[in-house]
Amino acid sequence: MSSAPAWALQALRAGDNYPIMSEQALPIPSAPALDTLALEREIAQLIVRGLNLPMQADQIDPDAPLYGEGLGLDSIDILEIALIVSKQYGIQLRADNQENTRIFRSLRQFAQYVAEQRVK
Amino acid sequence: MLALPLITHDRPAAIIAWRAGRPISAAQFLADVRALAARLPASTHLLNFCSDRYRFAVGLAASLTTGKCSILPSTHTPEVVRHLRSFAPDVFCLSDDPQCPLALPQLLYVESATPERAATPERGEFSVPQIDAGQLAAYVFTSGSSGMPVPHAKTWGRLVQCVRAEVTRLPVADLAGCSILGTVPAQHMYGFESTVLLPLQSGGALCAERPFFPADIAAALAAVPRPRVLVSTPVHLRALLTAEQELPGLALIMSATAMLPVNLARAVETRYGAPLLEIYGSTETGQMASRRTALEDQWRLWPGVRLTVSDAHCSAHGGHVARPTALADVLEPTDEEHFLLHGRTADLVNIAGKRSSLAYLTHQLNAIPGVTDAVFFVRDDSQASLAGVTRLGALAVAPRLDAASIIQALRQRIDPVFLPRPLLLVEHLPRNATGKLPQHTLRALTAQAALLQPNLFA
Numbered sequence A: 001m002s003s004a005p006a007w008a009l010q011a012l013r014a015g016d017n018y019p020i021m022s023e024q025a026l027p028i029p030s031a032p033a034l035d036t037l038a039l040e041r042e043i044a045q046l047i048v049r050g051l052n053l054p055m056q057a058d059q060i061d062p063d064a065p066l067y068g069e070g071l072g073l074d075s076i077d078i079l080e081i082a083l084i085v086s087k088q089y090g091i092q093l094r095a096d097n098q099e100n101t102r103i104f105r106s107l108r109q110f111a112q113y114v115a116e117q118r119v120k
Numbered sequence B: 001m002l003a004l005p006l007i008t009h010d011r012p013a014a015i016i017a018w019r020a021g022r023p024i025s026a027a028q029f030l031a032d033v034r035a036l037a038a039r040l041p042a043s044t045h046l047l048n049f050c051s052d053r054y055r056f057a058v059g060l061a062a063s064l065t066t067g068k069c070s071i072l073p074s075t076h077t078p079e080v081v082r083h084l085r086s087f088a089p090d091v092f093c094l095s096d097d098p099q100c101p102l103a104l105p106q107l108l109y110v111e112s113a114t115p116e117r118a119a120t121p122e123r124g125e126f127s128v129p130q131i132d133a134g135q136l137a138a139y140v141f142t143s144g145s146s147g148m149p150v151p152h153a154k155t156w157g158r159l160v161q162c163v164r165a166e167v168t169r170l171p172v173a174d175l176a177g178c179s180i181l182g183t184v185p186a187q188h189m190y191g192f193e194s195t196v197l198l199p200l201q202s203g204g205a206l207c208a209e210r211p212f213f214p215a216d217i218a219a220a221l222a223a224v225p226r227p228r229v230l231v232s233t234p235v236h237l238r239a240l241l242t243a244e245q246e247l248p249g250l251a252l253i254m255s256a257t258a259m260l261p262v263n264l265a266r267a268v269e270t271r272y273g274a275p276l277l278e279i280y281g282s283t284e285t286g287q288m289a290s291r292r293t294a295l296e297d298q299w300r301l302w303p304g305v306r307l308t309v310s311d312a313h314c315s316a317h318g319g320h321v322a323r324p325t326a327l328a329d330v331l332e333p334t335d336e337e338h339f340l341l342h343g344r345t346a347d348l349v350n351i352a353g354k355r356s357s358l359a360y361l362t363h364q365l366n367a368i369p370g371v372t373d374a375v376f377f378v379r380d381d382s383q384a385s386l387a388g389v390t391r392l393g394a395l396a397v398a399p400r401l402d403a404a405s406i407i408q409a410l411r412q413r414i415d416p417v418f419l420p421r422p423l424l425l426v427e428h429l430p431r432n433a434t435g436k437l438p439q440h441t442l443r444a445l446t447a448q449a450a451l452l453q454p455n456l457f458a
Helices: A006-014 A034-051 A075-089 A107-117 B026-039 B053-065 B078-087 B156-169 B189-202 B214-222 B234-242 B262-272 B358-366 B403-411 B439-452
Strands: B003-005 B015-019 B022-025 B045-048 B069-072 B092-095 B106-108 B130-132 B136-143 B149-155 B179-182 B205-207 B228-232 B252-255 B276-282 B286-291 B299-301 B306-310 B313-318 B321-326 B329-333 B338-344 B348-351 B354-357 B373-378 B392-397 B423-425
Touching: A034 A075, A034 A107, A075 A107, A075 B214, A075 B234, B003 B156, B015 B026, B015 B053, B015 B189, B022 B026, B026 B053, B045 B053, B053 B069, B053 B136, B053 B189, B053 B205, B078 B149, B130 B156, B136 B156, B136 B189, B136 B354, B149 B156, B156 B189, B156 B286, B179 B189, B179 B214, B189 B205, B189 B228, B189 B276, B189 B286, B214 B228, B214 B234, B234 B252, B234 B262, B252 B262, B262 B276, B306 B329, B313 B329, B348 B358, B354 B358, B358 B373, B358 B392, B358 B403, B373 B439, B392 B439, B403 B423
Parallel strands: B015 B205, B045 B069, B045 B092, B069 B136, B092 B106, B179 B205, B179 B228, B228 B252, B252 B276, B392 B423
Antiparallel strands: B003 B130, B015 B022, B136 B149, B276 B286, B286 B299, B299 B338, B306 B313, B313 B321, B329 B338, B348 B354, B373 B392
C-alpha cells in the first residue's frame, strides 16, 4: 500500500483533489462477448440510477471515458460506483490497484473488470 | 513578540509521521525541513500542492521557517490559478508530482538526502524552530459573490491557538503517540488544521497517505499503531458503512465539512466502537465548535469563542478568532458556550464537503463567452445517492452553444463537484424589475424544462 501513485496524481489535472485516474492512452480491446454486453447494460443502469445521471442507460457510449470529460463523473461518483460494485458484485476497489487505469477508462473496460472479479 | 514552536515533540526520536508503515522521527522531519528550506526560491508566496501529507507538512514548515506564506485555495482550476497569480505575482508551486498540471513556476519536492542516522542529533542538540505568533502563515480562500476567490489571512499564532483549543475538546486523554489518518486533503481548512497542524502541535503522528476507497482506509489504518484517530467526512463515513468495511481499532473518529446526520453518527459509533466528534468551522474562522453528534444536539464553542446574533446574521469572535467574523449558517445560541445549528443561509452550497456560493457559480457561468444569461440552483428533488450527495442544476440562455460545450468551459472555472446536473438551455430567463429571478419563477421554469426534456431528469 502506497501513497497516491503517479497515475493517480495525474488526475489532479481536472482540478479535483481526489486522486483517481490517469488519462494515459491505452489500446482499445476487441469486441466483448454477449454476456459482457448484458453486464455492461446492467452496470450502465446501476450507474445512471445510483448517480442520478441526466441520461438514459443506453445513451452511455461504452467506449467513452467514465471520469472527467467523457461521461463527466467526478471523484464522489467514483466512490459511489465503488459502493455499487461492492454491494452488487462483491468487488472491493483499491486505489493502488494497477488495473485502475484500465478499469475506469470506459464502461466496456469496467464491465470486463467486473466480469473477471465478481464474486456475486 | 511571542514565538511558538514549529512542533511540540520533545525528543528527536519522537514519531511525527508514518508513511507506508514506517515511522519518521521529529529529528528527520526537522532535517527534511532544513533541506527543503535551502532549496526554496526568494518568493514570498508558496502554493503547496503536495498530495503526500508528510511532504505537505515539510513544505509548510519550510515556508514558515523562511518567512514565506502558504497559498491554500480550495480548488485549483485554471481560472483560480490565474487569479492567484495576480493576487501574488511571485507565487510558485511546491509539488510532489513531476507532471504537476498547474500553470505556475514549479519546485518539485525531492526526498532529503540526509540519512536517518545523521539526522538524529547528539544529546541536547534538538533545536525546534520558533515562529513568531504574528507571522502570516497562510492565505486560505473562499468563493466570493463577485466571482473572485476571497483571501483570508491566517497567522501562525491563531492557527496554533485553534488546534490547541481543539485538543481540549477531543475525548482522547493524550494525543502524543496517536496516529492521525485523514481522508481529507491537507489544502482544505479542516484537513490543514486537523491532519497537519494538530499532529505537529500535539505530539501526535500524521499519516502521509490520503486513502480514498473503503478498503484503502482500512489498510492505511492497519499500517499504523494504535491509538488511531480517523479524520474524515460524512461522505467517507457513509461509504465505510455501506461497504460494510472492517476497520482496526480506533480511539476517535472526527467528521466535518458537511452536516453529519445523527443516525449516521450513531451507526458509525456502534459499528466501530469509537466516539465520533463532529467539528463545526469555516474557512474564515477555522474550526470553532464541536459536538458528540450521536449523543447531543447542541454544539460547544471552543475556548474563548463567542457568538453574536442579530437579525438572523451570526458572527463569531474571541478565542482564536481574531476579529468578528460572519458565519454562513443560522446558529441559535442556547447559552454563552453552546448553540444549535439550523442550516445554511440561502446562497451557500456545500457539496461533498466543498463550499461555494450560488452567486459565485452563477457569475462563472455568465462569464462564459456565448452565455447571455444563466442561473445555478440547488436541485430540490434531493434523491439521496448512496453517499448522500445532492447536486446543482443550472439554466442558461446561450443561442449558439450546446450544454456539453458550456460544461467544458465551466470545468476550467469551477470545482467539478459543482458542475450542474443538468444544465438546461432555455430561451429566456424572466427576471423581475430588480433583475432577480424569484424562486417560484425558477421552479416553474425548471419544471417546464423537465417536461420538455424528460431524459435529463431521469
